Amino acid sequence: MAQESRILKGYVSLPYKWSMGHTNTRFYEEFKNKRIMGTRCEKCKRVLVPARSFCSDCFVETKEWVQISDEGTIRTWVLIDFAYEGQPKEPPYIVGVIGLDGADVGLAHFVGGVKLDDVETVARQVRIGGRVKAVWKENREGHILDIHYFKPMD
Amino acid sequence: MGRPAFRSHIPASIVASGMFDLVLVLGAEKMYEGDPQGTMATVADPFFQRPFLAGAPGIFSLQCNEWAHRYGIDETRVRMAAAELSVRNHDAALLNPYAHIRIKISVDDVLKSRVIAYPVRLLDVCPASDGACAVIMASERMAKKLGRPAAWIKGVGYCGEQAFFGEGDKVVWRSAINAAKSAYDQAGITNPRKELDVAEVYNPFTFQEMLFYECFGFCDFGHGCELVEQGVVMKGGDLPCDPSGGTLCTNPIGATGLQRVSEVVLQVTGKAEERQVGGAKTGLAHAMGGLDQFNGIMIISRER
Numbered sequence: 427m428a429q430e431s432r433i434l435k436g437y438v439s440l441p442y443k444w445s446m447g448h449t450n451t452r453f454y455e456e457f458k459n460k461r462i463m464g465t466r467c468e469k470c471k472r473v474l475v476p477a478r479s480f481c482s483d484c485f486v487e488t489k490e491w492v493q494i495s496d497e498g499t500i501r502t503w504v505l506i507d508f509a510y511e512g513q514p515k516e517p518p519y520i521v522g523v524i525g526l527d528g529a530d531v532g533l534a535h536f537v538g539g540v541k542l543d544d545v546e547t548v549a550r551q552v553r554i555g556g557r558v559k560a561v562w563k564e565n566r567e568g569h570i571l572d573i574h575y576f577k578p579m580d
Numbered sequence: 581m582g583r584p585a586f587r588s589h590i591p592a593s594i595v596a597s598g599m600f601d602l603v604l605v606l607g608a609e610k611m612y613e614g615d616p617q618g619t620m621a622t623v624a625d626p627f628f629q630r631p632f633l634a635g636a637p638g639i640f641s642l643q644c645n646e647w648a649h650r651y652g653i654d655e656t657r658v659r660m661a662a663a664e665l666s667v668r669n670h671d672a673a674l675l676n677p678y679a680h681i682r683i684k685i686s687v688d689d690v691l692k693s694r695v696i697a698y699p700v701r702l703l704d705v706c707p708a709s710d711g712a713c714a715v716i717m718a719s720e721r722m723a724k725k726l727g728r729p730a731a732w733i734k735g736v737g738y739c740g741e742q743a744f745f746g747e748g749d750k751v752v753w754r755s756a757i758n759a760a761k762s763a764y765d766q767a768g769i770t771n772p773r774k775e776l777d778v779a780e781v782y783n784p785f786t787f788q789e790m791l792f793y794e795c796f797g798f799c800d801f802g803h804g805c806e807l808v809e810q811g812v813v814m815k816g817g818d819l820p821c822d823p824s825g826g827t828l829c830t831n832p833i834g835a836t837g838l839q840r841v842s843e844v845v846l847q848v849t850g851k852a853e854e855r856q857v858g859g860a861k862t863g864l865a866h867a868m869g870g871l872d873q874f875n876g877i878m879i880i881s882r883e884r
Contacts, residue, residue, distance in 0.1 A: 442626070450627050474747070476628050482742045501746070502646035504638050505698040512621020514631035521632045523642060523746045532746025534632040545698050554649045570628050 449479040452491075454568035462560075464529050466490040472530040495527035496560035497579070503537055505548050518542045524558060524576055538575030551578055588841045588867075589738050589876055591717050596733075601722040607835035608712035616708040616833070623871050625743060633745055636784065637697035637705060639872050643750040644699065644787035650751050651802030659699060661805040662786035663690035666703050666828065668814055669783065673825025675855040678839075680709040680830040690786075699787070706784040711832030713839045731845040734862070735767030735879035743871055750872060756795035759875040763864075764797075767879035772797045773812075776819055776879075777860040778847045780840035782868045783826045792866065793821075796877075823847065823855045837867030841878055848882040 446454070449465075453476050456463045464473045465488035467481035475494050480487050503522040506513075520540070523532040539561060540551040558576035566572040591603045621634035633639055648658045667687055673679035685703060693702040723730045739758040741748045748754055760772070769775045779796075783789035790804030798819060799807050807813045813821040822828070824843040827836050844863035846852040862881040868874060 444626050446627060482744070482747065502642045502649070504641040504645060505695075506635075506638050507698065508637070508694075508696045510621075510635050511615040511618035512634050514634055521638055521642065523646075525746075531744065534629050534745050536632065545695065548698075554645065571631065 447479070449477055453477045456493075457570075457572050458566045458568050460496065460560075460562050460566070462494045462496055462526065464492050464494045466492055473528060474531055475526060475529040475533055492528065494529045496562075496573075498524045498526035498529075498533075498558060498576070500537065500552065500554055500556045500558055500576075500578075501525045501532045502554055503552050505542075505545055507545075520548065520552060520575075522552070522558070522576065535570070535573060536575035537578070539577035556580060588715065588838050588865075588878060589736055592733050592736055592878070595717045595719055598719070601719040603717045605715045605717060605838060606712070607714075607832075607838035609832035609834035609836075610710045611708040611832055612710050624745070629745060629871075633871065635697075637700050639745065640785040640788050641697040641700045642745075643791065643872060644785070647751045647787070647791050653802065653805060655699070657805055658787065658790075659691065660687070661790060661808040662699075662704055663687045664808050664814075665783075665786045665789055666690045669786075669822055669826045669828040670703075672815070672823050672855060673829035675853075676823075676825050676829075678711075678830070679825040680711065680832075681707050681825075682829070700785055704786040706828050706831040709830050709832040711830060711835050711839070713835040713842050715838060715842050715845065729849050731848050731880050731882060732884050733878060734881045735763035735765070735769070735877075737761065737763030737766070737877040738875070740870065740874045743873060745871055745873075748873070751791065752801060753791070753795050753875075755873060756792060756868070756875040759866075759877045760796045760864075763877040763879050767862075767881075769862075769879065772864070773799070773819055776862055776864050778823060778844065778857045778863040779813075779819060779821045780824060780843045780863065780865045781821050781826070782837065782840060782866045783822060783828050784831060784868075786828065789821070789826075789828075792868075795875075796864070796866070820857050823852065823857055833869075837869070837876065840865040840867055841880070844878075844880045848880055850882075 463477045464475035465477040466473045469484040501523040507518040520537040522537040557579040561574045561577050591605045617635050620636045624630045624633040670685050690703040737759040739755040741755040781792050793804045794801045811817045844865040847860045865878045867876045
């Protein structure tokens with residue numbers, strides 16, 4: 427009788443470099459100074475954040491840069507409580523889509539500064555429609571994680 | 581990840597255009613070898629979204645929480661309807677020799693399974709599968725020449741949207757609505773709930789299946805749970821969904837969209853054996869992918 431096939435396990439590392447382009451580069455330069463920038467579409471008037479070089483609805487170039495608040499409202503959130511490959515940090519942690527004041531689209535980021543004991547505890551502090559404010563890192567490098575997380579204000 | 585949906589749509593247009601008479605469409609995936617979540621963790625762009633949208637369960641839970649909140653659907657009610665859908669899919673998979681997860685479970689098992697990304701629990705989530713699927717697409721001329729029973733593609737719809745997760749509305753979900761609408765228009769379907777006999781909804785997560793019912797016009801927005809509670813989408817209902825056990829029980833990603841198509845073909849040609857939906861003439865096959873941003877629909881019928 428044939429033996430069951432053995433399994434060989436390995437790990438492949440795949441280093442990458444991505445050119446950020448002019449718009450993303452400028453966005454993150456402003457980020458270092460705690461400024462979240464968006465661009466306004468002159469056709470549909472939507473303010474897009476992060477800043478984009480074109481409007482994805484109208485397909486026109488967006489030239490007007492506007493500063494967005496670092497406060498906003500939670501549009502939706504999720505508590506991740508399961509470990510898997512490629513996670514940004516050890517679970518449990520909370521991800522939210524934040525509608526920043528002055529922007530017309532949501533921004534995905536961490537929601538933090540809350541007790542993570544269990545879902546009920548989290549749900550008492552984090553709710554859809556709840557107000558949040560960015561908690562910035564002391565040393566900023568021009569990266570999306572220059573914001574630690576968005577902290578509930580109420 | 582967007583490819584499973586494309587896989588059936590492009591060959592269909594190649595045959596319809598007259599370029600070829602006979603096309604073999606093949607989808608295959610061996611997910612055992614890699615780590616699917618490792619791949620999912622790199623779907624989002626590296627500049628803005630990757631840390632937050634790593635892995636599939638989180639993305640779909642964000643969507644489901646927004647949906648339930650938008651329509652004020654009570655959490656207990658959503659959980660119960662999702663659990664019933666999980667049981668329906670698992671029961672169906674027991675009758676499908678091609679299904680991956682074939683286990684008998686109860687509503688209680690689903691409600692008590694461990695949380696992955698709240699409110700999504702283990703039995704609300706699809707597995708990582710190895711699998712393949714093949715469909716032969718033929719022109720009318722070739723189908724007649726071969727003289728074998730065939731199903732007809734009546735309508736094809738495909739729609740993509742922004743790669744920024746926060747930009748589009750994922751509840752009144754434009755790509756899902758538009759894909760269904762264009763397929764219905766081609767097929768001459770005005771009342772999908774009445775005119776469809778079966779649907780294979782791409783359902784890697786139980787909650788999402790109900791959101792799709794709404795986007796596909798099976799019911800009004802905010803009323804997806806009712807279709808489960810009233811038995812409409814259950815076995816023996818007016819519009820039974822996922823008689824194959826769905827993506828929830830078998831998900832070899834590169835073949836999963838095509839499997840929705842093949843199941844509907846088997847159903848409308850009366851070849852689905854133990855899981856046959858009685859009298860099924862016309863069905864809907866659906867695929868979804870990308871960063872929750874692509875949807876494809878195909879309407880398939882026994883009648884020309």
